Structure formats: structure tokens, C-alpha cells
Amino acid sequence: xxxxxxxxxxxxxxxAGTALVYAIDAPAQTGPRPNITVRIxxxxxxxxxxxRTGPWEGNVMRVVYQRLMRQKANSAELELDAAAEIxxxxxxxxxxxxxxxxMFTDGFGEMTADDVKFSFERIGLPxxxxxxxxxxxxxxLHLQGVEVKNKYEGRIVLTHARANLYxxxxxxxxxxxxxRKAVEQRGAxxxxxxxxxxxxxxxxxxxxxxxxxxxxxxxxxxxxYYEEIAIRFVSDARTTDLALRSGELDFAILAPSAxxxxxxxxxxxVNEQPSIAxxxxxxxxxxxxxxxxxxxxxxxxxxxVDQMLVAGYNGKAPRLNTLLPPQILGHWRxxxxxxxxxxxxxSLLAAAGAxxxxxxxxxxxxxxxxxxALVARALLADVGVTVEVDAxxxxxxxxxxxxxxxxxxxxxxxRFNGKHDPNFIMQWFVxxxxxxxxxxxWNSPEFDALYTQSAGELDPARRRQMVIDAQRLMDNSxxxxxxxxxxxxxxxxxxxxPAGVPGWIDWQYDEFGAAT
Amino acid sequence: xxxxxxxRLVTTVLIVIGAMLLLFTLxxxxxxxxxxxxxxxxxTPELSRRFIVEMGLDQPVHIRLWRFFVNVLxxxxxxxxxxxxxxxxLIREVIPYTLILxxxxxxxxxxxxVPLGVFAATHRGSVLDNVLxxxxxxxxxxxxxxxxxxxxxxxxxxxxxxxxxxxxxTGALGDEVKRMILPTLALALGWIGFIARLVRTSMLEVLGExxxxxxxxxxxxxxxxxxxYALKNACIPTITILGMGIGRLLGGAILVEIVFxxxxxxxxxxxxxxxxxxxxVQGAVLVVVALFVVVNLLVDLSYSAxxxxxxxxxxxxxxxx
Numbered sequence: 001x002x003x004x005x006x007x008x009x010x011x012x013x014x015x016a017g018t019a020l021v022y023a024i025d026a027p028a029q030t031g032p033r034p035n036i037t038v039r040i041x042x043x044x045x046x047x048x049x050x051x052r053t054g055p056w057e058g059n060v061m062r063v064v065y066q067r068l069m070r071q072k073a074n075s076a077e078l079e080l081d082a083a084a085e086i087x088x089x090x091x092x093x094x095x096x097x098x099x100x101x102x103m104f105t106d107g108f109g110e111m112t113a114d115d116v117k118f119s120f121e122r123i124g125l126p127x128x129x130x131x132x133x134x135x136x137x138x139x140x141l142h143l144q145g146v147e148v149k150n151k152y153e154g155r156i157v158l159t160h161a162r163a164n165l166y167x168x169x170x171x172x173x174x175x176x177x178x179x180r181k182a183v184e185q186r187g188a189x190x191x192x193x194x195x196x197x198x199x200x201x202x203x204x205x206x207x208x209x210x211x212x213x214x215x216x217x218x219x220x221x222x223x224x225y226y227e228e229i230a231i232r233f234v235s236d237a238r239t240t241d242l243a244l245r246s247g248e249l250d251f252a253i254l255a256p257s258a259x260x261x262x263x264x265x266x267x268x269x270v271n272e273q274p275s276i277a278x279x280x281x282x283x284x285x286x287x288x289x290x291x292x293x294x295x296x297x298x299x300x301x302x303x304x305v306d307q308m309l310v311a312g313y314n315g316k317a318p319r320l321n322t323l324l325p326p327q328i329l330g331h332w333r334x335x336x337x338x339x340x341x342x343x344x345x346x347s348l349l350a351a352a353g354a355x356x357x358x359x360x361x362x363x364x365x366x367x368x369x370x371x372x373a374l375v376a377r378a379l380l381a382d383v384g385v386t387v388e389v390d391a392x393x394x395x396x397x398x399x400x401x402x403x404x405x406x407x408x409x410x411x412x413x414x415r416f417n418g419k420h421d422p423n424f425i426m427q428w429f430v431x432x433x434x435x436x437x438x439x440x441x442w443n444s445p446e447f448d449a450l451y452t453q454s455a456g457e458l459d460p461a462r463r464r465q466m467v468i469d470a471q472r473l474m475d476n477s478x479x480x481x482x483x484x485x486x487x488x489x490x491x492x493x494x495x496x497x498p499a500g501v502p503g504w505i506d507w508q509y510d511e512f513g514a515a516t
Numbered sequence: 517x518x519x520x521x522x523x524r525l526v527t528t529v530l531i532v533i534g535a536m537l538l539l540f541t542l543x544x545x546x547x548x549x550x551x552x553x554x555x556x557x558x559x560t561p562e563l564s565r566r567f568i569v570e571m572g573l574d575q576p577v578h579i580r581l582w583r584f585f586v587n588v589l590x591x592x593x594x595x596x597x598x599x600x601x602x603x604x605x606l607i608r609e610v611i612p613y614t615l616i617l618x619x620x621x622x623x624x625x626x627x628x629x630v631p632l633g634v635f636a637a638t639h640r641g642s643v644l645d646n647v648l649x650x651x652x653x654x655x656x657x658x659x660x661x662x663x664x665x666x667x668x669x670x671x672x673x674x675x676x677x678x679x680x681x682x683x684x685x686t687g688a689l690g691d692e693v694k695r696m697i698l699p700t701l702a703l704a705l706g707w708i709g710f711i712a713r714l715v716r717t718s719m720l721e722v723l724g725e726x727x728x729x730x731x732x733x734x735x736x737x738x739x740x741x742x743x744x745y746a747l748k749n750a751c752i753p754t755i756t757i758l759g760m761g762i763g764r765l766l767g768g769a770i771l772v773e774i775v776f777x778x779x780x781x782x783x784x785x786x787x788x789x790x791x792x793x794x795x796x797v798q799g800a801v802l803v804v805v806a807l808f809v810v811v812n813l814l815v816d817l818s819y820s821a822x823x824x825x826x827x828x829x830x831x832x833x834x835x836x837x
Contacts, residue, residue: 037685043787045599053598132600133566188600207599207609208779208787209683230685234777238665243680243777246672395548395792402552402564 032495032514035228039240039252043233044211047202048183048191049176050123050134055417058173059507060211060231063224065176065196068096068116069166071501073511076327076420078171081221082111082197084152086170091161091458092144098152102197103218104179111177111197113154117146118180120156139174161456163463164421172419172506199224199510208233213509225513244268244491251492251512253504255368256316259489269494269515274318275486276325276418276503278425281361281376283479284409286441289354296478298348299411302383303376303481304340312372317484322471323425325485327502329460330422330467335475345383357385362400362412365391369413372483376413387411401439409439413483417505422467423455429474440479447473524816528809533585535805539798540581548792549573570597571794584798593799598791603799606784611803613683614781617772618765620700622758625707630747630754632708633715637723638742648712655709661771664702668775671698682776699776703769707761711754718750725749752823759815763808767801 042056049061062070066082080086084099102111124140127133144157158165169175182195192205199221200213210231215224232249234240237258243249245265254262256272263270283290283299290296309317322335349355361376363369370391377387392400400409418425428437430448435441447470454466474480488504499511549564572580587594593603632652636645655663671678682699684691722728723746731741770782781800788796 045596051600191600206779207606208783209685212685232681232685232777234681236774236777239668239680239775239777242668242673246676246680248679248681394790395546398552399548405547 034226035230036226036250036493036496036512037230037232037248038509039232039234039243039249040210041233041235041237041240043208044205044231045207046191047194047205047211049119049173049178050136051132051191052136052173055505059509060202060213061173061176061194061196062198062506062508063200063213063510064194064198064202065178066102066111066198066221067171067175067177069171069175071171071506071508073499073508074502076167076501076503078166081171082116082177088458089155091456092142092158094156094158094165096154096156099220100152102220104182104195104197105201105216105218106182106195108179108182108195111179112151113146113148115180116154116177117148118183119177120146120175122183123174134174136174139169139172161458163455163457164423168419168421168424200229224510226509229509229512250496251490251498253488253490255313256487256489257314257367259491260314260316262491267494269490269492269496271490271492272316273488273490273500273502273504274325274327275488276327276420276505277415277486278320278323278325278418279413279415279483279486280320281411281413281481281483282440283411283481284407284439284441285443285477285479286407287410289352289357290359290410292352292354293478294348294352295354295357298345298352298354298383299380299385300338300478300481301341301348302345302380302385303338304379305338305481305483307340307379308372308375309484311375312368313484313487316489317487320482320485322482323429323474323480324422324467324471325418325503328418328420328422328425330454330464330471332468332471335471338481340379342382349383349385355384358388359385359410360388360390362390362392362397362409364397364414365393372413376411401435401437403435406435406439406441412439414439415486418485418503419505420501420503422463423451426451426454426467426470440477442474442477442479444473444477521817524813528813531809532802532805536584536798536802537581539801540577540584543573543794543797544577546792567597570595573794588802593802594795596793596796598793603795606796607781607800607803610779610781610784613779614766614769617696617699617703617769617778617780618762620696621703621765621769622707622762624700624704625711625761626754626758628704629708629711630715630751632712634719634742634747636712636716637719640720645716648716652709652712655705656713658706659771660702660706660769661775663705664698664772664775667698667702680776682773682778695776695778699769699772699778702772702775703765710757710761714754714757715747715750718753719746722746722750748822752819755815755818755822759812762811766807766811767804 040056042054044057044060046052047057047061047064049065052058052061068081068083068086069078070081071077072079082098082102083096085097087095089095096116098111098113098116103109104111120140120143122131123134123136124143125145142158142160142162144159147155147157149155177197179195183190186193186195194202197219199216199219201216202211203214204212210233213229213231215227234243234249237254240249240252240254241258241262244252244262259270262268281303283296285291285296305319309315309319321337322332324331361373363373370389373389377389380387400406400412416428427433429440429442430438430451431443431445434443450466450470454463454470457463457466490498490504492498495515497513497515499508499513500506501508549567552564568574572583584594593607595601596603596606632648636648639645668680672680678698679695682695684695728741728746731745767782767785769780770786773780773783781804785797785800788800
């Protein structure tokens with residue numbers, strides 16, 4: 001018989017010892033702490049405002065850099081940031097004066113009007129010296145240039161008036177002020193080693209892991225509450241759930257269905273916030289039989305939006321009846337709320353001479369869309385429309401409407417992110433976007449005219465009316481079945497007070513605080 | 517031996533070329549460009565075109581392939597079109613995570629699987645042998661990401677012993693080791709079962725060989741016969757499988773990397789594919805393929821160190837050739 005030097009008692013002792021070590025070293029879940037960890041679901045790659053790839057990077061940039069103006073905490077309303085004063089002196093000229101003593105990190109000196117000029121023009125004007133063109137060039141549409149008057153003063157000169165310049169440009173990612181000297185010195189490295197003057201400084205950025213922000217000691221404005229914010233890239237919702245329970249994550253935004261189980265977890269707060277993203281079922285008006293208005297109206301009447309939302313979002317997402325959600329200027333409060341009416345849908349189809357219709361419904365292969373598509377298929381079957389659901393992964397889906405490929409689409413469900421500006425949201429539906437993002441291929445010269453006029457209209461009341469009229473045209477086309485502006489569910493430690501611009505696409509890390 | 521080595525190296529190069537050819541063909545067929553996929557409505561047609569030109573996707577496949585190999589030979593794996601960073605630096609950032617996870621999972625699997633297999637073979641038909649058979653098959657059958665979720669629930673949530681996230685924020689060694697335990701275990705469990713079964717079968721075969729009977733007849737201890745003479749020969753099929761296993765784990769631990777939010781080559785490739793970021797896909801897959809063939813080459817060479825008969829056969833075939 002052989003004997004082992006490692007017996008059962010040794011084994012159990014080792015296990016117990018290991019358990020004790022880890023039990024003692026378990027992550028602290030109590031708070032408040034001076035540092036928090038938040039979850040993002042997309043990886044951070046580029047922190048240069050000119051070449052950012054999405055809102056998750058914008059959220060970091062808006063605290064690393066300053067802007068002339070910024071959103072107030074938990075509001076879309078603007079206040080001064082780097083500017084001591086900003087004045088619209090004419091529809092096409094904006095003058096600004098910087099606060100003195102705003103220092104860039106890493107010894108890159110004080111912010112000047114020349115840095116503002118450099119920051120805006122490198123995005124909005126054609127690139128010089130072979131530099132890469134910014135993906136966000138259109139943000140600065142109509143920019144003629146920035147004139148520097150002296151160290152702190154300058155003028156932004158436009159070729160045409162812009163109603164949304166403050167909300168979606170000056171106070172957003174494309175309004176971030178970088179150090180000219182740092183960009184020129186660091187070159188391509190600037191994207192991962194940014195130099196700003198904002199409330200936080202980037203101390204680490206690692207692909208697939210995330211970033212760490214530390215309070216910027218030289219920041220001239222109000223000191224943020226948290227000394228350090230670790231931003232962790234966790235793509236999987238289930239892992240996020242577990243990390244919130246274990247105390248490794250302190251804040252995350254989840255889909256309603258993913259957040260539901262966390263409501264019962266002690267020490268966590270689950271808070272629903274309406275989003276400004278918009279989800280709809282679109283129809284290709286260029287392709288028969290959807291080219292017939294009556295067929296589109298029939299489909300709209302055959303669908304039951306509320307039922308689709310129960311399937312897609314557990315009923316936790318608010319219904320949308322028009323393009324613009326209630327938080328946005330120009331929301332059409334009186335928009336018709338369509339109820340399912342099978343008899344009328346059938347009679348419209350009969351009048352159009354459409355029988356035994358077979359249509360393809362293109363969706364992204366995500367649970368919410370798949371569930372809504374299955375409900376739509378069942379509802380449309382009741383009026384004699386057979387639907388084949390075509391679920392595609394992101395890369396293929398987002399290219400489906402491009403060029404001539406887009407001509408083959410029948411129905412689709414899609415989602416776009418919004419901003420606090422009606423024109424930003426309306427821009428994808430103009431005729432110029434056919435073959436690009438206007439997958440309905442809807443061509444309305446009246447809509448296009450209202451879009452152009454409202455974009456340059458500085459009077460809010462008149463602009464609101466134009467935007468409502470534009471939404472009425474969309475409704476008349478019956479090419480859109482508005483579904484929801486979604487809900488973001490914020491899950492966080494109860495001792496945290498999170499902050500974000502309503503709609504929660506834009507987070508305000510510097511305004512995160514302690515719950516009172 | 518040298519001729520054998522040379523022929524293996526030629527095969528290795530051909531495998532890499534074949535893999536890249538396949539990859540380039542696929543990238544030409546799969547629809548989508550990174551600008552549209554990544555930026556959504558922010559991507560203008562001009563921007564999409566620019567991304568396509570930057571990636572060289574406007575060129576025929578054979579030209580792209582040629583340029584890629586020329587660049588690789590000069591140590592340039594291309595540039596990530598999204599971040600503008602060299603692909604090589606992205607791979608260098610994540611490859612330590614992959615290598616550590618792969619080798620610790622395989623190491624753990626060998627450490628536990630081999631003794632279990634030997635035990636099962638030497639106690640053939642016993643209750644423990646049957647229990648081990650059941651548990652091994654269960655571990656093999658359950659996918660590693662399912663095991664990962666169960667491990668998280670047990671050790672991170674119920675017992676609160678180990679962290680959920682598989683990579684340290686601070687980079688501290690102790691923290692890194694602690695965060696590696698569950699991902700390693702999740703990957704290793706299936707392999708433990710597999711190796712245990714494989715070693716058991718090989719051992720049973722070897723233990724029936726005449727030379728083992730002769731060794732016992734000479735009065736050698738059972739331990740010496742089992743571990744020195746039988747196990748050495750029984751290990752050869754296991755080593756072959758380990759070579760394949762290491763190769764697969766180098767790029768294929770994607771689901772475990774996603775569940776534990778742990779950086780790695782698999783996750784890098786997965787995200788690059790979903791973003792249609794072809795330079796990163798090509799560079800990272802090339803590295804995975806190269807590692808795979810190198811590991812398998814080393815495994816093949818190790819046979820001769822373990823079994824002199826193989827060395828003899830190889831030199832014979834070399835001479836004949």
C-alpha cells in the first residue's frame with residue numbers, strides 16, 4: 001500500500017486557511033468612500049475630442065477637459081465653465097472671455113483663447129498638414145473660424161445661424177478645450193494621454209479594463225466630491241449584476257430586465273430614469289407594397305405598441321408617440337396615440353389590394369428587439385401579413401440601410417441615441433440621409449425645409465412650432481411606428497448620489513456626490 | 517532531426533499563410549465597416565469611406581495580403597483604425613493576461629487531472645473510479661462559461677471569498693493572483709476531467725504491457741512502476757492533447773474573459789470583429805495562429821525527449837526521406 005505525504009487533514013486545513021485569508025480580505029461594501037468604481041459597457045479607446053468614438057468616451061472627456069459652457073448638475077440647462085462671459089452678439093457671431101488662471105495638467109500652462117480656437121477649428125475646419133479629419137466635423141457645421149482678440153478673449157464666427165450650437169456643440173464633446181501645445185507635442189499619443197484643465201485628470205487608461213480618474217489638484221473650479229473614480233469596462237450584464245452585489249462596482253446603468261433582480265439587494269438603490277434614445281419600427285416607403293400609404297397605415301393599426309413594450313422591456317419603458325420625447329424642445333404632446341384596430345387594418349389592406357403579404361423585419365440580435373419582433377410577427381399575422389424576423393449582429397445590422405442595400409429593407413426596428421436638441425434628432429430623416437441613415441427612404445421636401453428653418457431659428461417658440469409641424473408630417477407618412485424612448489435603470493450604492501444630464505446618455509462624474 | 521524540424525517549420529509558415537488567406541477572404545465577404553458599426557448615425561459616408569481606405573479594404577484581397585505579410589516581416593502589425601494605436605501595442609497589452617490564464621489553467625489541469633487519472637486506473641472498477649468518471653464527464657460536458665457563472669455565484673457572492681472581476685485595477689501582484697483564481701478554475705475544470713479520463717485510459721493500456729509485468733516481477737515498488745515506467749509512456753497522448761488545448765485557450769477563452777471582464781486576446785478579437793476593426797483582427801489572429809503552431813511544434817519535439825522510440829523513428833524517416 002502506498003502512502004501520500006498529503007493527507008485529508010492537511011487538505012482541509014489548507015482549504016480553511018485559504019478561506020479565512022479571503023474572508024478577511026473581502027471587498028469593502030460600506031461607504032461612503034472617497035473613491036468609487038463605475039461600470040461602462042463599451043471600451044474606452046480614444047480620449048481626444050476630435051476623434052472620440054461614443055458617449056462613454058464623451059463622459060470621461062467632459063470631466064478631463066473644460067468647455068466654455070457646461071450643463072448644470074442633473075440638468076440640460078447650461079452654465080458657464082471655462083468662460084467668464086459668453087455673448088451672442090449676432091446670429092452668426094459669439095464672443096467669449098475666458099476665466100484667467102485655468103491651468104492645463106502636466107505643466108502645459110494656462111488655457112488661452114488660442115487653445116479654444118485650436119480646439120474648435122481642428123474639429124470643424126478642414127484638417128491642416130495631413131492631420132486626420134474629425135468624425136465630428138458636422139458638429140461644427142457652418143463654422144467659419146475662431147478669431148483670437150487677446151489672451152483670454154475671442155469670437156466664434158459662423159456662416160449661418162445655429163440654434164443648437166450651445167447645447168450640442170459648445171457644451172458637449174466637440175466643445176472640449178484641449179491644449180494646442182499638448183496636442184502638437186504628443187501627437188497620436190494624445191488620444192490616450194489627454195491633457196485637460198477639468199475637474200479630473202486621467203491617471204490610467206488600459207484597453208479592455210477601463211480608466212482611472214483622479215481629482216485634478218490644479219482645477220480652478222469647484223472640487224468634485226470623489227477623490228478617485230475607477231471606470232471599469234464590463235460588457236456582460238450578468239457580471240455587472242454580480243459585481244454590484246459583491247461590492248466591486250458602485251454604479252452601473254442596466255436595461256430594465258437586467259436591473260430587476262437587484263431591487264431586493266440591501267444597500268443598492270435602483271432608480272429608473274427616462275432616456276432620450278428613441279426606438280421605432282420603420283417601413284421602407286420606396287418598396288412595394290409598403291410604398292402604398294394604406295398598407296403602412298394598416299401595419300401601424302395592426303400593431304399594439306404597449307404589448308410590444310411589455311415583451312421588450314418588461315413594460316418598464318415609456319411609450320413614445322412621436323419622434324421627440326417629452327424632455328426635448330418641440331415634443332408633440334397631442335400626437336395621436338394609435339390603438340390596435342384589426343378590422344380597420346384589414347379593410348385598409350383590402351382597399352390597397354394587398355393580400356398574403358410577406359415582409360421581412362430586420363432587427364439587431366438583442367433580446368429586447370427580438371422579443372418585440374416576435375410580438376409584431378404574431379400581431380401582423382392576425383391581419384394576414386406574414387413576417388420573417390431577420391436578426392443581425394451589430395456590424396451587419398448597422399450597415400443594412402447603406403446605399404442600394406437599403407432598397408431591399410421592408411420593416412426594421414432600430415434605436416438611435418438622442419441629444420437635448422430637436423434638430424440633432426431630426427437630422428437622420430431628411431432626404432439627404434436616404435441610403436445612409438434614413439432607412440425609411442422617406443423623402444419629404446416639406447420636412448427638409450422645416451428641418452433647415454428650425455436649425456437656424458433662434459426664437460424658441462417659433463422653433464418649437466416648426467419642429468411639431470415636422471413631426472406631424474412624419475405621422476402623416478405612416479412610415480414610423482414610434483415605440484419608446486426607453487428607460488435607463490441606474491443601480492448604485494445607496495450612499496452615492498449619481499449625476500447625469502436627463503436622458504442619462506451624458507453622465508456627470510464631477511457632480512457625483514454622497515447621498516444625504 | 518534537423519530535416520524534421522525544417523519540415524515542421526515550413527508547415528508552420530504554410531499554416532500561418534493559410535490562416536491569414538482565409539481571414540482576408542472572410543473580411544472581404546463580411547458586410548460592414550467600422551465607422552458605421554462604431555459611430556452609428558455619426559458616421560457620414562465620407563467617414564465610412566475614409567475608414568475603408570485606411571484599412572486598405574478598397575484594395576483587392578491579394579494586394580492586402582501581400583502588404584500585410586510585408587508589414588509583418590518588418591514587425592508592423594498595422595494600426596488600429598479606431599484608436600490610431602499600433603496593433604502590436606494593443607496585443608502587447610493583453611497578451612500577458614492570456615498567457616498567464618492559459619498556462620495556469622493548463623498547469624492546474626495537469627496537476628489535478630494526471631493524479632486523478634492515475635488513481636482511477638490503479639483503482640479500476642472501485643467506487644471512487646466510478647465517481648471520478650461521473651464527475652470528469654460532467655466537467656467535460658458543461659461549458660466553461662457556465663462553470664464560470666456557478667463559480668462566481670458560489671465563491672464571489674455566497675461565500676464572498678473571491679472577487680467577481682478578473683483583472684486588478686491597481687495591477688498589484690496579490691490582487692492579480694486573487695482575481696485569477698476563478699477564471700483559471702473555470703477554464704481548468706473541463707480540462708481536469710478530460711485529462712483524468714485520458715490518463716486513465718492510457719494508463720490501463722500501459723499497465724497491461726509485458727514490461728510492466730516484468731518490472732513487477734523484478735520486485736520494483738508499485739509506486740515506481742506506476743509513476744516512473746507506466747505514467748511516462750501513458751503521458752504521450754495527454755501531451756498531444758495539451759498542445760491542442762493550450763493553442764485553443766490562447767484565443768478561445770473569450771467567454772470566460774467576458775464573464776470575468778478580464779482582458780485577453782480572445783476578447784480583443786471578439787470586440788474587433790464586432791466593430792469590423794480588421795487590422796486588429798488580422799494582427800491578433802496572426803499572433804494566436806503563430807502561438808498555436810509554435811506550441812504544437814514544441815509539443816511534437818517534446819515527444820522525442822519522453823520516448824526515445826519516437827526519436828529513433830523520426831531519424832529513420834528523416835534518413836529515408
